[in-house]
Amino acid sequence: xxxxxxxxxxxxxxxxxxxxxxxxxxxxxxxxxxxxxxxxxxxxxxxxxxxxxxxxxxxxxxxxxxxxxxxxxxxxxxxxxxxxxxxxxxxxxxxxxxxxxxxxxxxxxxxxxxxxxxxxxxxxxxxxxxxxxxxxxxxxxxxxxxxxxxxxxxxxxxxxxxxxxxxxxxxxxxxxxxxxxxxxxxxxxxxxxxxxxxxxxxxxxxxxxxxxxxxxxxxxxxxxxxxxxxxxxxxxxxxxxxxxxxxxxxxxxxxxxxxxxxxxxxxxxxxxxxxxxxxxxxxxxxxxxxxxxxxxxxxxxxxxxxxxxxxxxxxxxxxxxxxxxxxxxxxxxxxxxxxxxxxxxxxxxxxxxxxxxxxx
Amino acid sequence: xxxxxxxxxxxxxxxxxxxxxxxxxxxxxxxxxxxxxxxxxxxxxxxxxxxxxxxxxxxxxxxxxxxxxxxxxxxxxxxxxxxxxxxxxxxxxxxxxxxxxxxxxxxxxxxxxxxxxxxxxxxxxxxxxxxxxxxxxxxxxxxxxxxxxxxxxxxxxxxxxxxxxxxxxxxxxxxxxxxxxxxxxxxxxxxxxxxxxxxxxxxxxxxxxxxxxxxxxxxxxxxxxxxxxxxxxxxxxxxxxxxxxxxxxxxxxxxxxxxxxxxxxxxxxxxxxxxxxxxxxxxxxxxxxxxxxxxxxxxxxxxxxxxxxxxxxxxxxxxxxxxxxxxxxxxxxxxxxxxxxx
Numbered sequence: 001x002x003x004x005x006x007x008x009x010x011x012x013x014x015x016x017x018x019x020x021x022x023x024x025x026x027x028x029x030x031x032x033x034x035x036x037x038x039x040x041x042x043x044x045x046x047x048x049x050x051x052x053x054x055x056x057x058x059x060x061x062x063x064x065x066x067x068x069x070x071x072x073x074x075x076x077x078x079x080x081x082x083x084x085x086x087x088x089x090x091x092x093x094x095x096x097x098x099x100x101x102x103x104x105x106x107x108x109x110x111x112x113x114x115x116x117x118x119x120x121x122x123x124x125x126x127x128x129x130x131x132x133x134x135x136x137x138x139x140x141x142x143x144x145x146x147x148x149x150x151x152x153x154x155x156x157x158x159x160x161x162x163x164x165x166x167x168x169x170x171x172x173x174x175x176x177x178x179x180x181x182x183x184x185x186x187x188x189x190x191x192x193x194x195x196x197x198x199x200x201x202x203x204x205x206x207x208x209x210x211x212x213x214x215x216x217x218x219x220x221x222x223x224x225x226x227x228x229x230x231x232x233x234x235x236x237x238x239x240x241x242x243x244x245x246x247x248x249x250x251x252x253x254x255x256x257x258x259x260x261x262x263x264x265x266x267x268x269x270x271x272x273x274x275x276x277x278x279x280x281x282x283x284x285x286x287x288x289x290x291x292x293x294x295x296x297x298x299x300x301x302x303x304x305x306x307x308x309x310x311x312x313x314x315x316x317x318x319x320x321x322x323x324x325x326x327x328x329x330x331x332x333x334x335x336x337x338x339x340x341x342x343x344x345x346x347x348x349x350x351x352x353x354x355x356x357x358x359x360x
Numbered sequence: 361x362x363x364x365x366x367x368x369x370x371x372x373x374x375x376x377x378x379x380x381x382x383x384x385x386x387x388x389x390x391x392x393x394x395x396x397x398x399x400x401x402x403x404x405x406x407x408x409x410x411x412x413x414x415x416x417x418x419x420x421x422x423x424x425x426x427x428x429x430x431x432x433x434x435x436x437x438x439x440x441x442x443x444x445x446x447x448x449x450x451x452x453x454x455x456x457x458x459x460x461x462x463x464x465x466x467x468x469x470x471x472x473x474x475x476x477x478x479x480x481x482x483x484x485x486x487x488x489x490x491x492x493x494x495x496x497x498x499x500x501x502x503x504x505x506x507x508x509x510x511x512x513x514x515x516x517x518x519x520x521x522x523x524x525x526x527x528x529x530x531x532x533x534x535x536x537x538x539x540x541x542x543x544x545x546x547x548x549x550x551x552x553x554x555x556x557x558x559x560x561x562x563x564x565x566x567x568x569x570x571x572x573x574x575x576x577x578x579x580x581x582x583x584x585x586x587x588x589x590x591x592x593x594x595x596x597x598x599x600x601x602x603x604x605x606x607x608x609x610x611x612x613x614x615x616x617x618x619x620x621x622x623x624x625x626x627x628x629x630x631x632x633x634x635x636x637x638x639x640x641x642x643x644x645x646x647x648x649x650x651x652x653x654x655x656x657x658x659x660x661x662x663x664x665x666x667x668x669x670x671x672x673x674x675x676x677x678x679x680x681x682x683x684x685x686x687x688x689x690x691x692x693x694x695x696x697x698x699x700x701x702x
Contacts (some may be wrong), residue, residue, distance in 0.1 A: 144687065146683065147684045256488055313619065316496040317499075317500025331479075
């Protein structure tokens with residue numbers, strides 16, 4: 001018993017809250033509707049055999065959020081603040097992606113790759129802009145990214161000259177939904193690839209350690225020979241790549257770019273995913289896996305509410321209640337109170353057993 | 361300032377310096393617009409129009425400035441404004457009392473302020489997350505109340521709404537020879553009152569100085585015997601009440617409740633506070649600066665419209681550029697001052 005508790009404590013740590021949250025949601029859904037997580041095979045419009053079901057739509061729908069949350073975790077850890085311009089930047093990246101696709105007559109694999117790389121470069125430039133403001137000019141991340149938040153979607157509008165162009169091509173639809181022959185949605189595969197890349201980067205470089213040390217104490221890190229400015233800038237550029245990937249998925253899903261609605265309000269959800277994942281929004285130690293779980297928690301919550309016939313505009317109110325509940329459980333004051341209460345219970349037990357021993 | 365009591369080494373504090381910069385830029389920008397575009401900018405009504413349109417934004421920004429001076433952030437203000445508008449309109453349409461509707465507006469704001477303030481200061485949860493949840497909740501509640509736009513059809517409310525303060529000597533002579541007096545809505549009076557009251561509170565009251573203290577350095581404030589938790593709690597409560605008032609002023613201006621009311625207002629309010637010289641790190645800021653920040657933000661939009669850049673994207677791109685300029689300016693100014701100090 002004690003051993004299992006210790007293992008739980010050591011392995012979960014900051015992951016306790018997100019894992020508990022996802023567990024509660026699963027149990028709640030199973031009680032409400034035992035068939036909620038049933039997965040079935042079905043034929044989609046192109047005649048492919050694909051997986052379908054609520055679980056698949058949860059995992060599929062959270063793809064952009066998960067990818068953005070990974071990048072946001074790095075920024076949060078290194079810069080002690082959040083980027084609130086990811087939605088706007090994704091709209092810009094998506095517009096750039098569509099712009100290149102539209103410029104060629106035939107959409108081939110090469111064009112899509114070129115368009116994606118172009119979107120990456122554009123998003124990285126905007127990331128570098130934010131990063132420069134934060135790392136070089138020492139401006140609070142939220143304020144620095146407020147600039148792009150204000151004007152980002154207008155820039156996306158401007159790139160496409162005030163239109164919402166559509167792109168239709170089998171390659172784009174394969175990116176957004178299913179590759180023929182593979183029953184798993186492509187966005188999910190992309191999330192897995194991105195997660196593996198992050199894992200590999202952390203394994204082969206010291207990025208994780210450096211980011212944490214910059215986030216915990218920037219000047220101490222600098223005295224130890226870590227270039228804090230560069231690490232912060234780098235975190236924003238990495239987030240830029242994540243933004244480009246998320247924007248590309250978002251565009252491919254619908255086959256069109258709408259600068260106003262593409263990944264709307266995702267910046268708030270992303271920050272929430274990072275927070276639910278147990279990461280301190282004040283920087284320092286972080287766990288990417290926590291943020292990914294956080295993203296799925298949010299999406300599962302949304303889908304659960306949809307399944308309960310809550311209209312899409314009202315979902316926010318219920319979401320807010322769950323968020324408050326989660327953060328109150330995770331709040332430091334409550335944790336301390338709970339620990340005190342538990343130790344009191346233990347003491348009582350011990351004193352009772354000691355008394356019992358005396359009597360005997 | 362009272363020089364006898366505390367002798368200053370520098371002529372300006374950070375707060376005053378940033379505020380002066382904002383006011384200077386606003387005045388010069390407005391003068392430039394007067395010279396370049398003439399027309400509407402030459403009439404006093406232009407200023408009153410800007411005030412009429414932005415009365416609720418000014419009130420919200422003042423509340424946000426207090427929270428930001430205390431080192432926090434509140435992004436629920438716009439959503440609370442929207443919720444207040446919707447619930448007051450529905451209440452009035454169901455045959456409610458005008459006085460009670462004001463109480464309802466303030467009450468909703470107070471409720472949000474109390475809950476958020478408690479969660480943030482006593483349970484020590486990050487303000488961004490708490491107020492984000494508050495924003496989601498308020499927006500969701502607004503659509504739960506009504507998805508469709510609701511028009512206020514309450515008689516005495518409409519009478520109250522139509523009261524306009526006319527200032528004849530600031531008016532202008534229209535083309536047909538009639539004198540058109542400058543018109544100001546009641547909401548503007550409320551907004552200006554809020555600015556003045558908060559200015560006095562921040563400058564002279566113990567509570568106001570407490571906000572600066574906890575924002576500047578929480579540990580030192582604690583050592584000085586300031587009740588840090590209570591002061592922070594009160595900053596959110598005041599901000600909540602002001603969002604309630606702002607909602608009522610918003611309703612007086614538009615006269616209708618809509619789920620998309622005040623969309624993006626929280627970010628406009630943050631931008632106003634920043635342009636007005638408030639730092640998100642806390643301890644520096646002033647409501648007079650915030651007031652001019654809002655006016656600057658509006659003026660730049662008016663200038664874009666007058667200069668013939670009609671494409672829909674120019675307004676927000678110039679706003680972004682403006683914001684970038686102010687943020688960089690603040691960063692550079694404060695850094696130079698920090699270096700100049702021994």
